[in-house]
Amino acid sequence: MCKGxxxxxxxxxxxxxxxxxxxxxxxxxxxxxxxxxxxxxxxxSGIPLTYQWEIGQNAAFERLARRFEVEGVAALLFFGSESDYRKILYAIKYSGRCQLGYRMGRLLGTQLAGSRMFSRCQAVVPVPLHPLRRWKRGYNQAEEIARGVASAMDLPLETTLLQRCRYTRTQTRLRGDAKTKNVQGAFQLQPVSTARLQKAGIRHLLLIDDVLTTGSTLAASADPLLQAGFRVNCATLAFAGG
Ligand SMILES: [Zn+2]
Known part of the structure; x- marks a missing residue:
C-alpha cells in the first residue's frame, strides 16, 4: 500500500x-x-473527460462487450498519443507517484458514484500485478486507483480475490493478438475470498485498471470472475485510442 x-x-x-x-x-x-x-x-479544468459514465453503450463498453459479458464500462479521460495528459499515467506507473493514483481514483470514483450505470456495484477489485512485479515497483498502480475509487463510492476494496498466477511480459509494447495471448489464463481467484464474498451476497464487482487499450488485460481478469458467477463492471483512468 502507498504510505501517506x-x-x-x-x-x-x-x-x-x-x-x-x-x-x-x-x-x-x-x-x-x-x-x-x-x-x-x-x-x-481542461481534463479531457469521456463522460462515459452517462452513456451505457459507450465506446469503452463496446470494446469490452466484444470480448466478454460486461455490465457497465467507463474511463475518466481520453488518452490520445499526443496528449500531455498521458503524463499522469506515466507518473503513476513509472515515477512512484502512487498517491497521485489514489487521488485520480477519487476523481473517477466521484463520477461513478453519481452514475446509475454503476449503482449495483458492491465491491471494487483492482487488476493485480504478479507478486514479483509488484515487489519491483513497490506498489500496484491499479490498486492505488481502486483505493481512491472505493473511497469515493463508499464501497469495500477487495485486494485478495483476484490473483495473477503467471508472470507476463509488459503489455505496453505488444500488439493486438500478442496482447491477448500474453495475459490469457494469467489470473485466478483466491478460494477463501471467493467463498467470503459469495456468502456475503456480493455479486456485482467493479474491476479497475489504469488504462483501457485493447481490453485484453480486463478480459483475462474478468474471465475467472465470470466463471465463479460474479457480474463484472469495469472502470479505468484512461481510454486509449478514443
Ligand atoms: Zn498544468
Missing part, C-alpha cells in the same frame, strides 16, 4: 522540501500554488 505522511516530523520535512523544490503540475510542468495539488487549475 501522517507523521508531523515527516510532514515538516516535506514542507521544507517544497520550499526548496516547489511542486510542478504533472501535465504542463508549471509551478503549483499552495492550493493546487498534482495538476494546476488550468490542466484540472
Amino acid at each position: 505522511f501522517s507523521n508531523p516530523f515527516l510532514s515538516g520535512i516535506l514542507g521544507l522540501r517544497e520550499l526548496f523544490f516547489p511542486r510542478r503540475c504533472v501535465v504542463c510542468g508549471r509551478f503549483l500554488s499552495i492550493e493546487e495539488q498534482d495538476l494546476c487549475a488550468d490542466c484540472l
Whole structure:
C-alpha cells in the first residue's frame, strides 16, 4: 500500500522540501500554488473527460462487450498519443507517484458514484500485478486507483480475490493478438475470498485498471470472475485510442 505522511516530523520535512523544490503540475510542468495539488487549475479544468459514465453503450463498453459479458464500462479521460495528459499515467506507473493514483481514483470514483450505470456495484477489485512485479515497483498502480475509487463510492476494496498466477511480459509494447495471448489464463481467484464474498451476497464487482487499450488485460481478469458467477463492471483512468 502507498504510505501517506501522517507523521508531523515527516510532514515538516516535506514542507521544507517544497520550499526548496516547489511542486510542478504533472501535465504542463508549471509551478503549483499552495492550493493546487498534482495538476494546476488550468490542466484540472481542461481534463479531457469521456463522460462515459452517462452513456451505457459507450465506446469503452463496446470494446469490452466484444470480448466478454460486461455490465457497465467507463474511463475518466481520453488518452490520445499526443496528449500531455498521458503524463499522469506515466507518473503513476513509472515515477512512484502512487498517491497521485489514489487521488485520480477519487476523481473517477466521484463520477461513478453519481452514475446509475454503476449503482449495483458492491465491491471494487483492482487488476493485480504478479507478486514479483509488484515487489519491483513497490506498489500496484491499479490498486492505488481502486483505493481512491472505493473511497469515493463508499464501497469495500477487495485486494485478495483476484490473483495473477503467471508472470507476463509488459503489455505496453505488444500488439493486438500478442496482447491477448500474453495475459490469457494469467489470473485466478483466491478460494477463501471467493467463498467470503459469495456468502456475503456480493455479486456485482467493479474491476479497475489504469488504462483501457485493447481490453485484453480486463478480459483475462474478468474471465475467472465470470466463471465463479460474479457480474463484472469495469472502470479505468484512461481510454486509449478514443
Ligand atoms: Zn498544468
